[in-house]
Amino acid sequence: MPLPSVRADVDACPGALRLHAAADGPLARIRVPGGRMTGAQLTAVRELAARWGDGQVELTSRGNLQLRALRDAPVAELAGRLRAAGLLPSETHELVRNIVASPLAGALPVEALDGALCADAALAELPGRFLFALDSGVGDVAFGADVAALPLDPPGEVAIIFAGVDAGLRVPAAETIPALLAAAHAFLDEREAQLGSPAPDMSVDSHPVAPPDSSGFVASVDVPPDGRPPRRVPHPRAGSQRVPWRVRELLDGPVRVAARTAATLGRTLREPVRLSRPVVREPIGVVGQPDGTVAVGALIPLGRLSDVQLEVLEAAATLTFTPWRGVVLPGLTPQAAQAWVAALAGAGLEVAVGSRWAGVTACAGRPGCAKSLADVRADADAATVAGDGLPVHWVGCARGCGSPAGPHVRVEATGTGYEVRSPYAVGSASAAEVGVLVGAARKG
Template sequence: MPSPRRVSVDACPGALRLHAAADGPLARVRLPGGRLTGTQVRVLRELADEWGDGHVELTSRGNVQLRALTGVSVDRLAGRLADAGLLPSPTHELVRNIAASPLPGGALDVAPLVGALDRALCADPLLAGLPGRFLFALDSGRGDVAFPADVAAYPLSGAVAILFAGVDAGLRVPAGRVVPALLAAAHAFLSERETQRIQDPSRSHRAPGSGDATVAAGIGGAWRVRELVDGPGRLAARTAAALGVPLAEPVALDQPGIVAPVGLVTQPDGLVSVGAVVPLGRWSAVQMKVLERAAVLVVTPWRGVVVPGLAPEAAPGWQHALAGVGLEAEQGSRWAGVTTCAGLPGCAKSLADVRADATRAVRAAAPGGTGPAAGRACLPVHWVGCARGCGSPAGPHVRVEATGRDYEVRSPAGSGRACGDGVADLVATARRS
């Protein structure tokens, strides 16, 4: 789907570099693997209540954002986050982008690798130079986080494949060398980016799959692996040489359909996880007060939340508690798969209050239906207030874009018209409401 020309400066917001949104400064707090504690949720709630708009936003990478942070200095905010363990490295806070499969189990145990990768990343001074959009992923084998990532660990046939931009270029390592391999791949990216920038400093090339976006390679270099010429092949060769391993025969990989965890999910160890949809990816203060009671939580890349490691007898109580504060913890929720950008009034570039319009459309859907707003038998639906498409899901999805007068609904090629037509009907209903 087309997007406007990209600027050359990487201006990803963080906890120390706030974004000047229309409703006030915005801070993005990285949560490697989406993992945080109930105590940290309480700190985020207090910060949102004291200095922000009272809500915490979930992002498509499993991070969180605080909006409308008026009347607070960056130093005070950073101090509170650091005290809560949410800002362990000021030098690397923008590059701690680590996605991980949210549910326990699978062919690769990702939970211990998340912390190991985060610590090793922060301990490497050179990797502070990664772009703020560069994404690591630790995939348990479900295929839920590997494919959108720049470099990912993905278990295959008794070894772990290191994928580049979702492509297998033949790099294999044992499970015990996953973290060193990912770090070596990140170094390879920085080296290859610089090589390509020097070889042709005047070139701007079109990034595959980026619509109308172009990459100012001569100014700042590529931000993502897919923006490099032959990125997967060249990075695999560089990384293999650094690790001293040969490349294997690549295999073609198909990204499986993603099913966000909702409801009660039995773990391999007999414990239970409870997953819930967070409507439009915003936690309210009331919802956070319930989540504070959890020892550990996982924010998912689909703007949901998982409470893992529960005793079977305790899990139904958690499911009931989440549902009681408006977190959708049952399969078939009308909110499943429905996301939006900030829209008006939070973003000055937006042409509509997309959250309000999406909310009306979801509520207009028949309960238990199979349309796109119900999140069943259809692709995810993302509402955006302008052509930039902020917060769009990584995979195929239906895009509902504000035009200034109405909304334009676009479905991916080959997905059929049912998804797009269904959303169009809901958009019309919302506008009439």
Template sequence: MSQPSTRADVDACPGALRLHAAADGPLARVRVPGGRLTGAHVRVLRELAGRWGDGHVELTSRANLQLRAVRDAAAAGLAAGLEAAGLLPSRTHELVRNIAASPLGGDPAVDRLDRALCADSRLASLPGRFLFALDSGLGDVAFSADVAALPVHTHEGHPAAVAILFAGADAGLRVAPDAVVPALLAAAHAFLDERAAQRTTAVEATPGSRADAPDAGVADGRRQVAWRVRELADGPARVAARTAAALGVRPGPAAVLPRPVPREPIGLIEQPGGRVAVGALVPLGRLRPVQLRVLESAATVTVTPWRGIVLRGLTPEAARNWAAALTEAGLEVAAGSRWAGVTACAGRPGCAKSLADVRHDADAATTAGTGLPVHWVGCARGCGSPAGPHVRVEATGSGYRVRSPGGSGFAAVTEVGALVSAARKG
């Protein structure tokens, strides 16, 4: 049984309306469900970043976007620009439009889920860290989400069903493909219900407390609450049971689902119908103005959870032309790039808590791929860390500590550690 984990009941996730006070100035985060953009959206983002921010657009590990160094007086103008471009369809739900999707898929359920989520007034109270996922069946986004839809095959020759996962765990809940959106929304309601029930139980168990007391559930002066399914006591099982009851579905046996190590799409990728996609890495997830200008002429741009981009549905000739244009703009399209799997938090000077300029140091130390993703962080909080196996390079104030959470990847840790040491000596 999982143990509860609590946080202060103040959802400080930044958004497009509520900016985060970063060390280099206010930061705005723009939710982009499924990472789906148009070239017109990219143009608007470039113009807004140039007018109100530092001119760059950052990609996050949830395929959302960030504008840094936004001047305080610009908040209203920034929000108005995003709203006019269709990038802020709901002011009440803008913090909770967190929907991950397989970047090479074209699932229309992303738009349906986003619209249904924004139309549900109660779900505006979801935490800003709660994550939905629509997986194409590759397992590339399902296991890091709070609730996810993952197509599975029941038996050979039988139609596919969709597994609803809870914090990456299979509880045996299956739905038809056309029932995915209602199931995910039911799961979100079940999370809120279970969270409320566990808070009430915790308050009632405290001697002398009342559930309606002003300080009910307060510890050390701060109200405590779970923000994600895994932070609830036995969260996956309890939320799954509530969801199944709400849907009137009897769960079957849970399956052991394979968890592949996701790899960011890079290069020319064949798609159904003779079409081709182009995947490009964005070094350390930061798009410069010249790169944004190139992307403006694309019909669609998909941001990936690995801080890259994908252009889908191209003819072979168009794909080759795009690969050349992206390479010329400084994006990485060739396999074997030294930036494959390498990410970093903001570091100095953007984050006051960071103990090092991790982006500069990552650039100096990164020479080639190591077999595992490598994430550089400026402090012990580890912002933006990948969910799966990876090498963590953490600033300590006097150098870097290199390790792999979970203890795997000894060879990769040794290799990265040697590169970090060599770069520091150089």
């Protein structure tokens, strides 16, 4: 059963230069391609949260990080500190560095793709919701992206898939990055063709531009710290269709964008293969790696890290935040892994298989979001018990922010309780009774 899709007319994704006016104060989103960062970089993020925010760091469904309640944060200084930590390599492309990667695969070319994307001036005009994926071949991240590289048999060949659909485009593994960038250009070209005009109506973000307050914050408007004009983005024309943000929003998007990409690369599309989205579970506990090392995966309940948890994670040389709002510490010896399991569990992170938080996520809810009809995090905490089946996502309104890409149970606040939707059924319940309904919906 399809879930409702609700969105604003304007792509106003927050970033480190464009803060979002949330109910609890300005919100900054820090892009972390592939979810990969160092412990030292996480220290820089924690210090920003402690100085100007609420002291916590929030994870998104793309492995990015968010700082909330930045009421007194000067945007220029915030950006400068992120730049010094290596977390803001490009101001022009800051909103479009949206890359997910299989969290247990260390050899994927995340940095190379990020660098090539930032070096391509035209791709700064991608929507902030356009998503690239580098999949290890297990299918854990490919199906929710606009364009993804999915290794197939025979080894060395990669399928480039579009909005989860195989249109028959195959490239050698060495050409993965050029193919992904060509696909992004093809999306922009196809979008322009479908809008029916030779050039987009380039205007400053249509949200009202309020004067900056004493901190330099301007709600939902790009504020580059060097004084350059705001980033210009294409807007819908009067009486026309909305400007598509994702491949799936184009008419025959996967097929048309694939055809344009193949033409650019000088390749012929093959007979497509019907791909099946696998059941994906978050890495949790000690996980063996092909190179003889091990990784430790931990769930972060409802995707929010406290200052204590952040300080524990900072001791890691490298870490990977996952699209399931978890974290993976790679490249460990078995002895080091056991020490990390104890440290993470002691900080309140979930490292045991069977955790009640497995597969459970939520949007910000009240009081952080003015549109939310309930404190969904508190209600999810009260209702969630250990179980398996479909993932569950709690949302405070019909927008469904942060929803998983695949089949899941959607628990949506209605103002008087919750509506529970899954591919199998729809039902309603009060906050006190919703847990039973959610458990049944997960099982189908």
